[in-house]
Amino acid sequence: GRFAIAAYLTVPVYAEFHRWLGRADMLQGLWDNWAAGDRKAALAAIPDELVDLLIVHGSPEECREHIARYQANGVTTPALAILPFGLDQRQAVRDLAPR
Numbered sequence: 001g002r003f004a005i006a007a008y009l010t011v012p013v014y015a016e017f018h019r020w021l022g023r024a025d026m027l028q029g030l031w032d033n034w035a036a037g038d039r040k041a042a043l044a045a046i047p048d049e050l051v052d053l054l055i056v057h058g059s060p061e062e063c064r065e066h067i068a069r070y071q072a073n074g075v076t077t078p079a080l081a082i083l084p085f086g087l088d089q090r091q092a093v094r095d096l097a098p099r
Helices: 002-009 012-020 024-035 039-044 048-054 060-072 089-096
Strands: none
Touching (some): 002 012, 060 089
16 A cells, blocks of 8 residues: 555645645655655655555455445545455455445
């Protein structure tokens, strides 16, 4: 999840959006290390709190609960991007289907 976050949030338009959201303090370490070319330090600088805010992760049950919170707050069509880290993506989609 950290690499996906870094890939997006080092793009200027997304970085500015997250500054606007008030996340600059949380992301400054990522941005500084990325600009210096230290990708490893950039990824390590991403706080767990930010990962939890931006990435649905955990067991299938935890992920379903997280998605359900989005729906309870008005999301009508959740669109999932399954990150392929050793998972059978089809099985992951089945595991995340509403029960």
